[in-house]
Amino acid sequence: VEVEGTDRRRSFWGWGNEQDHLPPPAVGRLASTLGERLGADMRVRRPPRLEEIELRRSRVSPPAALDAILTEDRFERCLHSYGRSFRDVQRASRGDFSRPPDLVAFPRDADDVARLLDWCSSLRFAAIPFGGGSSVVGGVEPDVGDSYGAAISVDLARLGAVEEVDTVSRAALVQAGAFGPAIEDQLRPHGLTLRHFPQSFEFSTLGGWIATRSGGHFATRETRIDDFVEALSVVTPAGRIETNRYPSTGAGPAAESLFLGSEGVLGVVTGAWLRLHERPIFRARATIGFAQLEAAMATVRAIAQSALEPANCRLLDPAEAQTAGAAEGSQFVLMIGFESSDHPVVPWLARALELCRDHEGQVVEQTSEGEPGGRGRGRRGRGEPARGAGPGAPAADAWRQSFVGGPYLRDALVLCGAVCETFETAVTWDRFEKLHAAVLAATRDGLEDAAHGAGFLTWRLTHVYPDGVAPYYTVVAAGRAGSELEQWATIKEAATEAILSNGGTVTHHHAIGRDHRAYVERERPPLVSAALSAARRVLDPATICNPGALLRPGAGKEPA
Amino acid sequence: VEVEGTDRRRSFWGWGNEQDHLPPPAVGRLASTLGERLGADMRVRRPPRLEEIELRRSRVSPPAALDAILTEDRFERCLHSYGRSFRDVQRASRGDFSRPPDLVAFPRDADDVARLLDWCSSLRFAAIPFGGGSSVVGGVEPDVGDSYGAAISVDLARLGAVEEVDTVSRAALVQAGAFGPAIEDQLRPHGLTLRHFPQSFEFSTLGGWIATRSGGHFATRETRIDDFVEALSVVTPAGRIETNRYPSTGAGPAAESLFLGSEGVLGVVTGAWLRLHERPIFRARATIGFAQLEAAMATVRAIAQSALEPANCRLLDPAEAQTAGAAEGSQFVLMIGFESSDHPVVPWLARALELCRDHEGQVVEQTSEGEPGGRGRGRRGRGEPARGAGPGAPAADAWRQSFVGGPYLRDALVLCGAVCETFETAVTWDRFEKLHAAVLAATRDGLEDAAHGAGFLTWRLTHVYPDGVAPYYTVVAAGRAGSELEQWATIKEAATEAILSNGGTVTHHHAIGRDHRAYVERERPPLVSAALSAARRVLDPATICNPGALLRPGAGKEPA
Numbered sequence A, B: 001v002e003v004e005g006t007d008r009r010r011s012f013w014g015w016g017n018e019q020d021h022l023p024p025p026a027v028g029r030l031a032s033t034l035g036e037r038l039g040a041d042m043r044v045r046r047p048p049r050l051e052e053i054e055l056r057r058s059r060v061s062p063p064a065a066l067d068a069i070l071t072e073d074r075f076e077r078c079l080h081s082y083g084r085s086f087r088d089v090q091r092a093s094r095g096d097f098s099r100p101p102d103l104v105a106f107p108r109d110a111d112d113v114a115r116l117l118d119w120c121s122s123l124r125f126a127a128i129p130f131g132g133g134s135s136v137v138g139g140v141e142p143d144v145g146d147s148y149g150a151a152i153s154v155d156l157a158r159l160g161a162v163e164e165v166d167t168v169s170r171a172a173l174v175q176a177g178a179f180g181p182a183i184e185d186q187l188r189p190h191g192l193t194l195r196h197f198p199q200s201f202e203f204s205t206l207g208g209w210i211a212t213r214s215g216g217h218f219a220t221r222e223t224r225i226d227d228f229v230e231a232l233s234v235v236t237p238a239g240r241i242e243t244n245r246y247p248s249t250g251a252g253p254a255a256e257s258l259f260l261g262s263e264g265v266l267g268v269v270t271g272a273w274l275r276l277h278e279r280p281i282f283r284a285r286a287t288i289g290f291a292q293l294e295a296a297m298a299t300v301r302a303i304a305q306s307a308l309e310p311a312n313c314r315l316l317d318p319a320e321a322q323t324a325g326a327a328e329g330s331q332f333v334l335m336i337g338f339e340s341s342d343h344p345v346v347p348w349l350a351r352a353l354e355l356c357r358d359h360e361g362q363v364v365e366q367t368s369e370g371e372p373g374g375r376g377r378g379r380r381g382r383g384e385p386a387r388g389a390g391p392g393a394p395a396a397d398a399w400r401q402s403f404v405g406g407p408y409l410r411d412a413l414v415l416c417g418a419v420c421e422t423f424e425t426a427v428t429w430d431r432f433e434k435l436h437a438a439v440l441a442a443t444r445d446g447l448e449d450a451a452h453g454a455g456f457l458t459w460r461l462t463h464v465y466p467d468g469v470a471p472y473y474t475v476v477a478a479g480r481a482g483s484e485l486e487q488w489a490t491i492k493e494a495a496t497e498a499i500l501s502n503g504g505t506v507t508h509h510h511a512i513g514r515d516h517r518a519y520v521e522r523e524r525p526p527l528v529s530a531a532l533s534a535a536r537r538v539l540d541p542a543t544i545c546n547p548g549a550l551l552r553p554g555a556g557k558e559p560a
Helices: A024-038 A065-069 A075-079 A086-093 A110-123 A180-190 A206-211 A255-259 A293-304 A318-323 A346-358 A394-415 A429-451 A484-500 A519-522 A526-539 B022-039 B064-069 B074-079 B086-093 B110-123 B181-190 B206-212 B255-259 B294-306 B318-323 B345-360 B394-415 B429-451 B482-500 B518-525 B526-539
Strands: A104-105 A128-131 A153-154 A162-166 A171-175 A229-236 A241-244 A267-273 A282-290 A314-317 A332-340 A362-369 A420-422 A455-465 A468-478 B103-105 B126-128 B152-155 B162-166 B171-175 B227-234 B239-242 B268-275 B282-290 B312-316 B334-338 B361-370 B416-425 B455-465 B468-478
Touching: A024 A394, A024 A468, A024 B227, A065 A110, A075 A104, A075 A153, A086 A394, A086 A420, A086 A484, A086 B334, A110 A128, A110 B334, A128 A267, A128 A526, A153 A255, A153 A362, A162 A180, A206 A267, A206 B126, A229 A255, A241 A346, A241 B526, A255 B074, A255 B255, A282 A293, A282 A346, A282 B152, A282 B162, A293 A314, A293 A332, A293 A346, A293 A429, A293 A455, A293 A468, A314 A318, A314 A394, A318 A332, A346 A362, A346 A429, A362 A394, A362 B206, A420 B103, A429 A455, A429 A484, A429 B227, A468 A484, A484 A519, A526 B022, A526 B255, A526 B526, B022 B394, B022 B455, B064 B110, B074 B103, B086 B394, B086 B416, B086 B482, B103 B181, B110 B126, B110 B152, B110 B227, B110 B268, B126 B268, B162 B181, B227 B255, B282 B345, B282 B394, B294 B312, B294 B334, B294 B345, B294 B429, B294 B455, B312 B318, B312 B394, B312 B468, B318 B334, B318 B455, B334 B345, B334 B394, B345 B416, B361 B394, B394 B416, B416 B482, B429 B455, B429 B468, B429 B482, B468 B482, B482 B518
Parallel strands: A104 A153, A128 A153, B103 B152, B126 B152
Antiparallel strands: A162 A171, A171 A267, A229 A241, A229 A267, A282 A332, A282 A362, A314 A332, A314 A455, A420 A468, A455 A468, B162 B171, B171 B268, B227 B239, B227 B268, B282 B334, B282 B361, B312 B334, B312 B455, B416 B468, B455 B468
16 A cells, blocks of 8 residues: 555565665665674565565455455555564565465445444454554464454455544544654644654554554553543444533443453454643653663662652663663663643752662763743744654654664565564562562573574563553564574573563563463463453344454353 | 550541530530521421431341451440441431441451452342442441341451561551551651542541542642552452552453442452552642632633642632632632642642742732752651641641641531532533532532522532543531431432533542442443443352442343
8 A cells, every 4th residue: 555645655574665665775684783793694585576575365355335345455464464563574574475364444434344344243253453553562463263254354444534633622533543743733723732652653553553452652651542531432243322422420340441452352442532631842851871780670670769750761771772872782771751731840850860869870861841931821832842752852852762762673584594582571669670580580491492592682671660660672683594493483482481470461561462461371360361351242132253362262252 | 446556436427536526515505696697497406316327237148257346336336337427417416317237347357358348249138338338429338128038247457567678669558447646657767658638538447538538638749549550469258359569550451440439349459559659748829819700710720720730729719718718719829838748848839839920910928948958868757747638838737737627617517407519520621610609509509499698608629630621618507406408319319400401420539438329320421331330240240249339230240
């Protein structure tokens, strides 16, 4: 597909747009750098070509009534075969599209979604909701087993509008298929922003965020999509659900919670009323270096428990700081930032820096925007809105560049023959030290087993909470051609086992999908799974919605 | 029962402790003041006496195995017959205890709860979880219909301990039967506070808060109990559920959400890990007067949308301000306050006052505590922790006194023959003006119908959100002896109809219980009710848990 309004075209096998992939010479340079670092011979493969893919025939033809919204198009079926995890890109880049959706649907509205689900229910075809397709946990893969006659990928791209803006309450009704940039583009004329910036922002949608409880870029407070959802619209096979707009309610259990993180197994989220923010004008940021991990962690905890609530509070280990160009590699680097549409935030930063200095942190750089002077009634809306997610100090800019470009780099690493994985968790402060040590040790053992130690492991903190923290790990290993998926599984299993047995959650913001389904059953109480399956039997009696994700296959078909 | 460690005794018919009820001369003075104001003849009744109550015999005797935790005691059966709504106190004060629980259980631990639920399930006896018994919506009343052989009130008072404190993550494991003051008393030695202060604080429990999604005293941010719950323990008839401690997780749907607001219909919450705060040291507060409602509302909205997040942001209408002694009755009064355990909050208040002045607000008083100077590393824990919920400026103190004493005053009004009701909602900003006008008009019409206009209506804002606000209304009318419940129903119906038809929720923090059950079905999507009922069938197959609350009687017995 052409990406609307640009000359860009989505990659059918890898991240984002084809034009933004690393050019072959850059991939070549990456291979030699990496090969040197890993002491391995990295051979670059060329990307797959659409015309070379062997694609099985669709098992079903679009019925006349749905012909306008269903396609057998080769590109679309490939694009909708996978999310964008390492496993996905590894398989896709090798031309393995052995389990494509039979058809891809592009409903135009909620009525179309309802008609599609009726059709799928009546024939027991699996219906797999698809937003941006950026899942890294097998959330959109049509791996539904043989009991379904067909698998239909339901792409909500045509539901991309901000339908209504309530500037008084600062809220908007947004269709579920809207991508991050499109949402911001439609809100900008109102001086408003959703201010939800997951790493996948450019290639993920509101519906996907809701279905997976996505985590935004910001470190504290409103960052998970849950916090932004005022009301929801869902089309289930049993009928439609619309919850009401309330700023808060004491009526429980909260209906929205049933669908936040439902991963498409209860129906298709078609839209939501979202809480918005005015665009920030005031910013204050700093980069702080720490020689010791203990001091850095103590600082982060002090800041997290201070109620200062920075927008950014991201600790990078020395290797990540160096990779991101934020430091030279000897220090842990803490990037901290505050922002406001209402008031200067320099006092907030000043107190945070006191906490840093209390723990021997060295301030490397410090900047602010939107200083006092412009204060007063006419002030609002006058300032030039700064870029959405952007920090802005040099180290922070370098970091952001590396953050957004990360997935493209990962795909290039795949073409170089590397095995890559990013995994993450959240854990209470009291358990962090033990969990972190266990994860590092287990992952290094996994690297040893999978690649004779030819690899590296880096980490950072992505989100901080008063009661805990979310660490995020990146591992890259030398692959053995043809064994990459087994190598990946060895590392993934070692890391996940260390997380789960040390009090971490299986996911802070990558979701469950199919890849984490067996793991989540170790943290979700069995009676909660049973209650959820019972709710599913009501909403999706034929169990056609994204079967195999989130809940055990068959869960929902009969009483647990 | 004697209240532990004091000479106080709980009132079996009214709010709180008997000793704290208004003494008869004060009730007499209240009656004449009120009679004068309403132009009515208010005759004071004397409170009921326990020995005069006609109490039907229990339909069941405690089995030997549960004898240690079940009682037929007269006082306990009366105390557990009602919550503390106007309807409850009206009936109780007239000696009507026609539907008491057959037995009252005092389980000592979760095992006892499990054995009780087993026993109730096997005989189809209703089990009604009871915390502090402060429900104002019929949440604990054993009005379960004739299909149950008996009704057992399950009082968690013996589960009152803070079992574990994690000072690193600032969290504690607390048993569900712990009352507000007991929780704070047990946390104080650790320098920590839960900082959750619903009006019922002294006479309500953690389990009750969780079951009803209680709202705390604070105006913004962490104020609803939902925000404090890190993990939950629940005993259901089908077995136990324990969720894990995570600061956050992307695994959905959130298990805790199923039980927050479940009002006892899915089982008995027995404990929770709670997120805590350090005790505040720094405070800054002000009282601001506004001549016009529009300007006051514009200010409140500006503050709510500023992300300054005051602890207190309470607007009183002129009548409430006067009643509470916070002003002389010609102005709307805004009480605003900030607090922190980490940093001086004067800059926060200064910006809020700018917003007030932008809208012609007049600062009446302004105070602060814990000024800079005590700054630095050794500072924490040194300051004398100030009182829990307390603002502290004179107007705010007057208000707080009136807030905490409110329920005692209400009971005295009942003895004077008045009809009283407090009702509340939450609504998005764009709909507030219309809703508020409709509620005032409908309630005045209701007052006209019910009491020929002999009554008054006051209101305040209790909580503010970026996208809306929670108004709270108080109505007092002259009763006609014997017709008070019909008069109440007339007013309640008029007000609730105005709320629901103007975009307000049936409850911001009073919950659903039995009184709001029919109303909530107008805002809860039918498929959500069906999904919830299906979850209930899994967790409570015999439908013994608090039948009639939250869900339609019979919901959960068969597929919806």
